[in-house]
Amino acid sequence: MPPESQRDEDIFESQYIDKYLSEYASVSSIVREALPFELIATVGGVIAGIIFSGMTAELEMIPGLLVIYPGVLGLRGNISSTLGSRLGSAIHLGLITDLDRRNPELMNNIYGSLILSVIIAIVLGVLGHYVTLALGFESAGVLKLTLICVISAFTSGIILSIIAALLAIGMFRFGFDPDNVVTPSIATLGDIVSMLMLFISAKLVVML
Amino acid sequence: MTKEEHQTPYYTIEGIIQRGLPVLIITCIMSILVGQILNSREESLISMPAILILIPSLIKIGGDTGSMLGARLSSALHMGLGDNLRSNPVVRNSVIAASIVGFISSISVSILVFLASSLFGFGMPLLTLLQISLIAVAIELAVVYSATVAIAFASHRFGIDPDDTVIPFIASLGDLVGVAGILIALNLLEIL
Numbered sequence A: 001m002p003p004e005s006q007r008d009e010d011i012f013e014s015q016y017i018d019k020y021l022s023e024y025a026s027v028s029s030i031v032r033e034a035l036p037f038e039l040i041a042t043v044g045g046v047i048a049g050i051i052f053s054g055m056t057a058e059l060e061m062i063p064g065l066l067v068i069y070p071g072v073l074g075l076r077g078n079i080s081s082t083l084g085s086r087l088g089s090a091i092h093l094g095l096i097t098d099l100d101r102r103n104p105e106l107m108n109n110i111y112g113s114l115i116l117s118v119i120i121a122i123v124l125g126v127l128g129h130y131v132t133l134a135l136g137f138e139s140a141g142v143l144k145l146t147l148i149c150v151i152s153a154f155t156s157g158i159i160l161s162i163i164a165a166l167l168a169i170g171m172f173r174f175g176f177d178p179d180n181v182v183t184p185s186i187a188t189l190g191d192i193v194s195m196l197m198l199f200i201s202a203k204l205v206v207m208l
Numbered sequence B: 001m002t003k004e005e006h007q008t009p010y011y012t013i014e015g016i017i018q019r020g021l022p023v024l025i026i027t028c029i030m031s032i033l034v035g036q037i038l039n040s041r042e043e044s045l046i047s048m049p050a051i052l053i054l055i056p057s058l059i060k061i062g063g064d065t066g067s068m069l070g071a072r073l074s075s076a077l078h079m080g081l082g083d084n085l086r087s088n089p090v091v092r093n094s095v096i097a098a099s100i101v102g103f104i105s106s107i108s109v110s111i112l113v114f115l116a117s118s119l120f121g122f123g124m125p126l127l128t129l130l131q132i133s134l135i136a137v138a139i140e141l142a143v144v145y146s147a148t149v150a151i152a153f154a155s156h157r158f159g160i161d162p163d164d165t166v167i168p169f170i171a172s173l174g175d176l177v178g179v180a181g182i183l184i185a186l187n188l189l190e191i192l
Helices: A004-022 A027-053 A056-061 A065-092 A104-134 A140-175 A177-208 B002-006 B012-040 B042-046 B048-076 B087-121 B124-159 B160-187
Strands: none
Touching: A027 A177, A027 B048, A027 B087, A056 A065, A056 A177, A056 B042, A056 B160, A065 A104, A065 A140, A065 A177, A065 B160, A104 A140, A104 B012, A140 A177, A177 B048, B012 B042, B012 B160, B042 B048, B048 B087, B048 B124, B048 B160, B087 B124, B124 B160
Protein backbone atom coordinates (compact mmCIF):
# COMPACT_ATOMS: atom_id res chain seq x y z
CA MET A 1 0.00 0.00 0.00
CA PRO A 2 1.42 3.43 -0.88
CA PRO A 3 2.33 5.45 2.19
CA GLU A 4 0.14 8.41 1.25
CA SER A 5 -3.12 6.48 1.19
CA GLN A 6 -2.04 4.72 4.38
CA ARG A 7 -1.68 8.12 6.05
CA ASP A 8 -5.04 9.26 4.71
CA GLU A 9 -6.59 6.13 6.09
CA ASP A 10 -5.03 6.69 9.50
CA ILE A 11 -6.31 10.28 9.56
CA PHE A 12 -9.73 9.07 8.48
CA GLU A 13 -9.75 6.42 11.16
CA SER A 14 -8.68 8.71 13.98
CA GLN A 15 -11.26 11.29 12.89
CA TYR A 16 -13.88 8.57 12.82
CA ILE A 17 -12.96 7.40 16.31
CA ASP A 18 -13.02 10.99 17.62
CA LYS A 19 -16.42 11.47 16.06
CA TYR A 20 -17.68 8.21 17.57
CA LEU A 21 -16.36 9.11 20.99
CA SER A 22 -17.73 12.65 21.03
CA GLU A 23 -21.11 11.87 19.48
CA TYR A 24 -22.02 8.42 20.65
CA ALA A 25 -19.90 7.66 23.67
CA SER A 26 -20.17 10.81 25.79
CA VAL A 27 -21.81 10.23 29.16
CA SER A 28 -24.55 12.80 28.57
CA SER A 29 -25.50 11.43 25.14
CA ILE A 30 -25.79 7.85 26.45
CA VAL A 31 -27.86 8.98 29.45
CA ARG A 32 -30.09 11.14 27.26
CA GLU A 33 -30.82 8.21 24.96
CA ALA A 34 -31.13 5.41 27.49
CA LEU A 35 -32.85 7.08 30.45
CA PRO A 36 -36.29 7.67 28.86
CA PHE A 37 -36.51 4.01 27.77
CA GLU A 38 -35.42 2.75 31.17
CA LEU A 39 -37.91 5.03 32.97
CA ILE A 40 -40.74 3.70 30.76
CA ALA A 41 -39.48 0.14 31.35
CA THR A 42 -39.63 0.65 35.12
CA VAL A 43 -43.27 1.78 34.78
CA GLY A 44 -43.91 -1.56 33.03
CA GLY A 45 -42.08 -3.31 35.87
CA VAL A 46 -44.20 -1.56 38.50
CA ILE A 47 -47.41 -2.56 36.66
CA ALA A 48 -46.10 -6.16 36.60
CA GLY A 49 -45.33 -5.78 40.32
CA ILE A 50 -48.88 -4.65 41.03
CA ILE A 51 -50.20 -7.81 39.31
CA PHE A 52 -47.62 -9.82 41.31
CA SER A 53 -48.78 -8.32 44.62
CA GLY A 54 -52.36 -9.26 43.66
CA MET A 55 -51.26 -12.91 43.34
CA THR A 56 -50.64 -13.51 47.05
CA ALA A 57 -53.62 -15.90 47.29
CA GLU A 58 -52.26 -18.00 44.38
CA LEU A 59 -48.72 -17.83 45.79
CA GLU A 60 -50.01 -19.32 49.03
CA MET A 61 -52.24 -21.89 47.31
CA ILE A 62 -49.61 -23.10 44.82
CA PRO A 63 -46.33 -23.75 46.65
CA GLY A 64 -43.52 -23.49 44.11
CA LEU A 65 -45.19 -20.72 42.08
CA LEU A 66 -42.70 -18.24 43.54
CA VAL A 67 -39.88 -20.52 42.33
CA ILE A 68 -40.98 -20.51 38.69
CA TYR A 69 -41.97 -16.83 38.56
CA PRO A 70 -38.47 -15.43 37.75
CA GLY A 71 -38.04 -18.04 35.00
CA VAL A 72 -41.41 -17.32 33.35
CA LEU A 73 -40.68 -13.60 33.39
CA GLY A 74 -37.13 -14.21 32.20
CA LEU A 75 -38.43 -15.89 29.04
CA ARG A 76 -39.64 -12.58 27.63
CA GLY A 77 -36.15 -11.11 27.91
CA ASN A 78 -34.32 -14.13 26.62
CA ILE A 79 -36.71 -15.29 23.90
CA SER A 80 -39.01 -12.42 22.90
CA SER A 81 -36.32 -9.72 23.01
CA THR A 82 -33.95 -11.82 20.91
CA LEU A 83 -36.86 -12.43 18.51
CA GLY A 84 -37.37 -8.66 18.25
CA SER A 85 -33.68 -8.15 17.70
CA ARG A 86 -33.55 -10.87 14.99
CA LEU A 87 -36.61 -9.42 13.25
CA GLY A 88 -34.84 -6.04 13.23
CA SER A 89 -31.78 -7.61 11.58
CA ALA A 90 -33.98 -9.50 9.07
CA ILE A 91 -35.77 -6.26 8.13
CA HIS A 92 -32.45 -4.46 7.69
CA LEU A 93 -31.28 -7.34 5.48
CA GLY A 94 -34.45 -7.01 3.40
CA LEU A 95 -35.56 -10.56 4.25
CA ILE A 96 -38.84 -9.38 5.78
CA THR A 97 -40.79 -6.55 4.22
CA ASP A 98 -44.35 -7.03 5.40
CA LEU A 99 -46.53 -9.18 7.62
CA ASP A 100 -46.70 -12.15 5.24
CA ARG A 101 -47.58 -15.51 6.75
CA ARG A 102 -45.96 -17.30 3.81
CA ASN A 103 -42.61 -15.63 4.41
CA PRO A 104 -40.40 -18.40 5.89
CA GLU A 105 -37.96 -15.89 7.44
CA LEU A 106 -40.74 -14.36 9.53
CA MET A 107 -42.56 -17.57 10.38
CA ASN A 108 -39.39 -19.58 11.20
CA ASN A 109 -38.40 -16.83 13.62
CA ILE A 110 -41.79 -16.93 15.32
CA TYR A 111 -42.13 -20.74 15.37
CA GLY A 112 -38.52 -21.09 16.54
CA SER A 113 -39.09 -18.84 19.52
CA LEU A 114 -42.43 -20.46 20.38
CA ILE A 115 -40.87 -23.96 20.34
CA LEU A 116 -37.99 -22.66 22.47
CA SER A 117 -40.49 -21.15 24.93
CA VAL A 118 -42.30 -24.47 25.33
CA ILE A 119 -39.08 -26.51 25.75
CA ILE A 120 -37.73 -24.11 28.36
CA ALA A 121 -41.13 -23.94 30.11
CA ILE A 122 -41.12 -27.74 30.53
CA VAL A 123 -37.52 -27.68 31.83
CA LEU A 124 -38.49 -24.84 34.18
CA GLY A 125 -41.52 -26.65 35.59
CA VAL A 126 -39.75 -29.99 36.12
CA LEU A 127 -36.55 -28.45 37.49
CA GLY A 128 -38.52 -26.00 39.65
CA HIS A 129 -40.46 -28.84 41.24
CA TYR A 130 -37.53 -31.14 42.00
CA VAL A 131 -35.13 -28.42 43.19
CA THR A 132 -37.86 -27.13 45.54
CA LEU A 133 -38.37 -30.63 46.95
CA ALA A 134 -34.62 -31.21 47.22
CA LEU A 135 -34.26 -28.06 49.31
CA GLY A 136 -36.95 -29.32 51.65
CA PHE A 137 -39.74 -26.98 50.61
CA GLU A 138 -43.28 -27.85 49.65
CA SER A 139 -44.27 -28.02 45.96
CA ALA A 140 -47.66 -28.13 44.28
CA GLY A 141 -46.49 -31.02 42.12
CA VAL A 142 -44.55 -31.43 38.89
CA LEU A 143 -47.66 -31.52 36.69
CA LYS A 144 -49.25 -28.36 38.07
CA LEU A 145 -46.03 -26.32 37.98
CA THR A 146 -45.15 -27.49 34.45
CA LEU A 147 -48.69 -26.78 33.25
CA ILE A 148 -48.55 -23.23 34.64
CA CYS A 149 -45.13 -22.69 32.99
CA VAL A 150 -46.21 -24.06 29.60
CA ILE A 151 -49.58 -22.24 29.44
CA SER A 152 -48.10 -18.89 30.49
CA ALA A 153 -44.97 -19.21 28.32
CA PHE A 154 -46.93 -20.24 25.22
CA THR A 155 -49.69 -17.63 25.50
CA SER A 156 -47.33 -14.77 26.35
CA GLY A 157 -44.98 -16.02 23.60
CA ILE A 158 -47.73 -15.76 20.97
CA ILE A 159 -48.87 -12.33 22.13
CA LEU A 160 -45.32 -10.96 22.30
CA SER A 161 -44.32 -12.47 18.91
CA ILE A 162 -47.25 -10.75 17.23
CA ILE A 163 -46.44 -7.47 18.98
CA ALA A 164 -42.74 -7.79 18.05
CA ALA A 165 -43.52 -8.50 14.37
CA LEU A 166 -46.09 -5.71 14.10
CA LEU A 167 -43.80 -3.23 15.85
CA ALA A 168 -40.68 -4.15 13.87
CA ILE A 169 -42.42 -3.95 10.48
CA GLY A 170 -44.53 -0.92 11.40
CA MET A 171 -41.64 1.06 12.85
CA PHE A 172 -39.50 0.36 9.77
CA ARG A 173 -42.32 1.60 7.51
CA PHE A 174 -42.59 4.82 9.46
CA GLY A 175 -38.87 5.35 9.10
CA PHE A 176 -37.69 4.32 12.57
CA ASP A 177 -34.88 1.88 13.22
CA PRO A 178 -36.65 -1.21 14.64
CA ASP A 179 -33.55 -2.04 16.71
CA ASN A 180 -34.06 1.10 18.78
CA VAL A 181 -37.77 0.62 19.38
CA VAL A 182 -38.64 -3.09 19.43
CA THR A 183 -36.31 -4.41 22.14
CA PRO A 184 -37.17 -1.77 24.78
CA SER A 185 -40.91 -2.02 23.96
CA ILE A 186 -40.87 -5.81 24.25
CA ALA A 187 -38.92 -5.54 27.51
CA THR A 188 -41.63 -3.26 28.94
CA LEU A 189 -44.72 -4.97 27.52
CA GLY A 190 -43.14 -8.38 28.10
CA ASP A 191 -43.14 -8.01 31.87
CA ILE A 192 -46.79 -6.99 31.95
CA VAL A 193 -47.96 -9.67 29.47
CA SER A 194 -45.90 -12.48 31.09
CA MET A 195 -47.04 -11.58 34.61
CA LEU A 196 -50.68 -11.37 33.50
CA MET A 197 -50.45 -14.74 31.74
CA LEU A 198 -48.72 -16.27 34.78
CA PHE A 199 -51.57 -14.97 36.96
CA ILE A 200 -54.25 -16.30 34.58
CA SER A 201 -52.60 -19.73 34.17
CA ALA A 202 -52.14 -20.02 37.95
CA LYS A 203 -55.85 -19.25 38.40
CA LEU A 204 -56.75 -21.83 35.71
CA VAL A 205 -54.60 -24.56 37.27
CA VAL A 206 -56.03 -23.85 40.74
CA MET A 207 -59.50 -24.46 39.32
CA LEU A 208 -58.49 -27.86 37.86
CA MET B 1 -38.22 -15.87 -8.66
CA THR B 2 -38.35 -19.67 -8.60
CA LYS B 3 -34.72 -19.69 -7.55
CA GLU B 4 -35.58 -17.55 -4.55
CA GLU B 5 -38.38 -19.86 -3.49
CA HIS B 6 -36.10 -22.88 -3.35
CA GLN B 7 -33.45 -21.06 -1.36
CA THR B 8 -33.02 -22.18 2.22
CA PRO B 9 -34.20 -19.39 4.49
CA TYR B 10 -31.53 -17.45 6.39
CA TYR B 11 -33.41 -18.15 9.62
CA THR B 12 -34.32 -21.81 10.17
CA ILE B 13 -36.32 -23.15 13.12
CA GLU B 14 -33.54 -25.66 13.92
CA GLY B 15 -30.88 -22.94 13.80
CA ILE B 16 -32.82 -20.68 16.15
CA ILE B 17 -33.41 -23.50 18.62
CA GLN B 18 -29.83 -24.79 18.46
CA ARG B 19 -28.35 -21.35 19.07
CA GLY B 20 -30.87 -20.44 21.74
CA LEU B 21 -31.11 -23.60 23.81
CA PRO B 22 -27.69 -23.75 25.58
CA VAL B 23 -27.86 -20.16 26.87
CA LEU B 24 -31.54 -20.56 27.78
CA ILE B 25 -30.88 -23.72 29.82
CA ILE B 26 -28.22 -21.84 31.81
CA THR B 27 -30.49 -18.83 32.36
CA CYS B 28 -33.33 -21.23 33.29
CA ILE B 29 -31.18 -22.81 36.03
CA MET B 30 -30.18 -19.33 37.25
CA SER B 31 -33.86 -18.31 37.39
CA ILE B 32 -34.68 -21.37 39.53
CA LEU B 33 -31.92 -20.21 41.88
CA VAL B 34 -33.54 -16.75 42.04
CA GLY B 35 -36.89 -18.46 42.67
CA GLN B 36 -35.46 -20.52 45.52
CA ILE B 37 -34.00 -17.42 47.18
CA LEU B 38 -37.47 -15.82 47.02
CA ASN B 39 -39.13 -19.07 48.15
CA SER B 40 -36.98 -19.26 51.27
CA ARG B 41 -38.47 -15.90 52.34
CA GLU B 42 -41.96 -16.60 50.99
CA GLU B 43 -43.92 -15.84 54.14
CA SER B 44 -42.29 -12.50 54.88
CA LEU B 45 -42.58 -11.47 51.21
CA ILE B 46 -46.29 -12.31 51.02
CA SER B 47 -46.84 -10.27 54.17
CA MET B 48 -45.22 -7.23 52.50
CA PRO B 49 -47.07 -6.56 49.22
CA ALA B 50 -45.13 -3.31 48.71
CA ILE B 51 -41.92 -5.37 48.40
CA LEU B 52 -43.69 -7.66 45.91
CA ILE B 53 -44.42 -4.61 43.73
CA LEU B 54 -40.82 -3.45 44.10
CA ILE B 55 -39.15 -6.76 43.11
CA PRO B 56 -39.96 -7.08 39.36
CA SER B 57 -39.11 -3.49 38.50
CA LEU B 58 -36.04 -3.16 40.68
CA ILE B 59 -34.37 -6.39 39.57
CA LYS B 60 -34.90 -5.36 35.92
CA ILE B 61 -32.73 -2.26 36.22
CA GLY B 62 -29.46 -4.18 36.49
CA GLY B 63 -30.32 -6.46 33.57
CA ASP B 64 -31.61 -3.64 31.36
CA THR B 65 -28.76 -1.18 31.89
CA GLY B 66 -26.26 -4.06 31.91
CA SER B 67 -27.59 -5.29 28.54
CA MET B 68 -27.32 -1.77 27.16
CA LEU B 69 -23.76 -1.60 28.48
CA GLY B 70 -23.00 -5.03 27.00
CA ALA B 71 -24.42 -4.03 23.61
CA ARG B 72 -22.39 -0.81 23.61
CA LEU B 73 -19.18 -2.59 24.60
CA SER B 74 -19.67 -5.26 21.97
CA SER B 75 -20.31 -2.64 19.26
CA ALA B 76 -17.16 -0.82 20.39
CA LEU B 77 -15.22 -4.10 20.30
CA HIS B 78 -16.56 -4.88 16.82
CA MET B 79 -15.34 -1.45 15.71
CA GLY B 80 -11.92 -2.19 17.12
CA LEU B 81 -12.09 0.45 19.84
CA GLY B 82 -11.49 -1.88 22.73
CA ASP B 83 -7.76 -2.50 22.83
CA ASN B 84 -7.08 -1.19 26.29
CA LEU B 85 -9.56 -1.97 29.02
CA ARG B 86 -8.57 0.51 31.72
CA SER B 87 -7.85 3.70 29.81
CA ASN B 88 -10.65 3.14 27.34
CA PRO B 89 -13.05 6.10 27.20
CA VAL B 90 -15.86 4.00 25.67
CA VAL B 91 -15.79 1.58 28.59
CA ARG B 92 -15.48 4.33 31.20
CA ASN B 93 -18.19 6.58 29.74
CA SER B 94 -20.57 3.68 29.16
CA VAL B 95 -20.18 2.41 32.74
CA ILE B 96 -20.66 5.92 34.21
CA ALA B 97 -23.71 6.55 31.99
CA ALA B 98 -25.28 3.15 32.77
CA SER B 99 -24.81 3.79 36.52
CA ILE B 100 -26.47 7.21 36.27
CA VAL B 101 -29.41 5.65 34.38
CA GLY B 102 -29.59 2.82 36.93
CA PHE B 103 -29.64 5.08 39.99
CA ILE B 104 -32.15 7.57 38.55
CA SER B 105 -34.41 4.65 37.53
CA SER B 106 -34.22 3.13 41.02
CA ILE B 107 -35.31 6.46 42.55
CA SER B 108 -38.20 6.59 40.07
CA VAL B 109 -39.13 2.97 40.95
CA SER B 110 -39.21 3.83 44.68
CA ILE B 111 -41.54 6.76 44.06
CA LEU B 112 -43.82 4.72 41.75
CA VAL B 113 -43.97 1.81 44.21
CA PHE B 114 -44.70 4.25 47.04
CA LEU B 115 -47.59 5.77 45.05
CA ALA B 116 -48.95 2.37 43.95
CA SER B 117 -48.73 0.80 47.41
CA SER B 118 -50.33 3.84 49.07
CA LEU B 119 -53.12 3.66 46.50
CA PHE B 120 -53.78 0.02 47.38
CA GLY B 121 -53.62 0.76 51.09
CA PHE B 122 -50.49 -1.16 52.12
CA GLY B 123 -48.11 1.76 51.84
CA MET B 124 -44.53 1.68 53.04
CA PRO B 125 -42.70 4.89 53.96
CA LEU B 126 -41.03 6.45 50.90
CA LEU B 127 -37.74 6.78 52.76
CA THR B 128 -37.66 3.03 53.51
CA LEU B 129 -38.42 2.16 49.89
CA LEU B 130 -35.69 4.57 48.73
CA GLN B 131 -33.19 3.02 51.13
CA ILE B 132 -34.05 -0.53 50.00
CA SER B 133 -33.85 0.45 46.31
CA LEU B 134 -30.57 2.33 46.57
CA ILE B 135 -28.80 -0.38 48.61
CA ALA B 136 -30.10 -3.14 46.31
CA VAL B 137 -29.26 -1.23 43.11
CA ALA B 138 -25.75 -0.36 44.32
CA ILE B 139 -25.02 -4.05 44.95
CA GLU B 140 -26.69 -5.10 41.69
CA LEU B 141 -24.95 -2.59 39.44
CA ALA B 142 -21.49 -3.21 40.92
CA VAL B 143 -21.72 -6.97 40.31
CA VAL B 144 -23.56 -6.84 36.97
CA TYR B 145 -21.33 -4.18 35.37
CA SER B 146 -18.11 -5.92 36.46
CA ALA B 147 -19.43 -9.14 34.94
CA THR B 148 -20.57 -7.36 31.75
CA VAL B 149 -17.18 -5.76 31.13
CA ALA B 150 -15.37 -9.02 31.94
CA ILE B 151 -17.60 -11.18 29.71
CA ALA B 152 -17.55 -8.69 26.82
CA PHE B 153 -13.75 -8.58 26.78
CA ALA B 154 -13.33 -12.31 27.40
CA SER B 155 -15.69 -13.30 24.57
CA HIS B 156 -13.97 -10.79 22.28
CA ARG B 157 -10.58 -12.28 23.11
CA PHE B 158 -11.78 -15.85 22.54
CA GLY B 159 -13.44 -14.89 19.26
CA ILE B 160 -17.06 -15.36 20.36
CA ASP B 161 -19.55 -12.72 19.26
CA PRO B 162 -20.30 -10.84 22.52
CA ASP B 163 -23.84 -10.08 21.22
CA ASP B 164 -24.73 -13.77 21.55
CA THR B 165 -23.35 -14.34 25.01
CA VAL B 166 -23.49 -11.14 27.04
CA ILE B 167 -27.11 -10.08 26.90
CA PRO B 168 -29.07 -13.21 27.97
CA PHE B 169 -26.57 -13.99 30.69
CA ILE B 170 -26.53 -10.42 32.03
CA ALA B 171 -30.33 -10.25 32.30
CA SER B 172 -30.37 -13.44 34.43
CA LEU B 173 -27.43 -12.30 36.52
CA GLY B 174 -29.29 -9.01 37.09
CA ASP B 175 -32.30 -10.94 38.44
CA LEU B 176 -30.11 -13.06 40.70
CA VAL B 177 -28.05 -10.23 42.18
CA GLY B 178 -31.12 -7.97 42.26
CA VAL B 179 -33.13 -10.37 44.42
CA ALA B 180 -30.10 -11.03 46.64
CA GLY B 181 -29.56 -7.25 46.88
CA ILE B 182 -33.17 -6.62 47.95
CA LEU B 183 -32.94 -9.32 50.64
CA ILE B 184 -29.58 -7.95 51.85
CA ALA B 185 -31.11 -4.46 51.99
CA LEU B 186 -34.13 -5.77 53.93
CA ASN B 187 -31.78 -7.49 56.38
CA LEU B 188 -29.54 -4.43 56.77
CA LEU B 189 -32.57 -2.26 57.48
CA GLU B 190 -33.84 -4.96 59.86
CA ILE B 191 -37.20 -5.18 58.07
CA LEU B 192 -37.06 -8.90 57.37
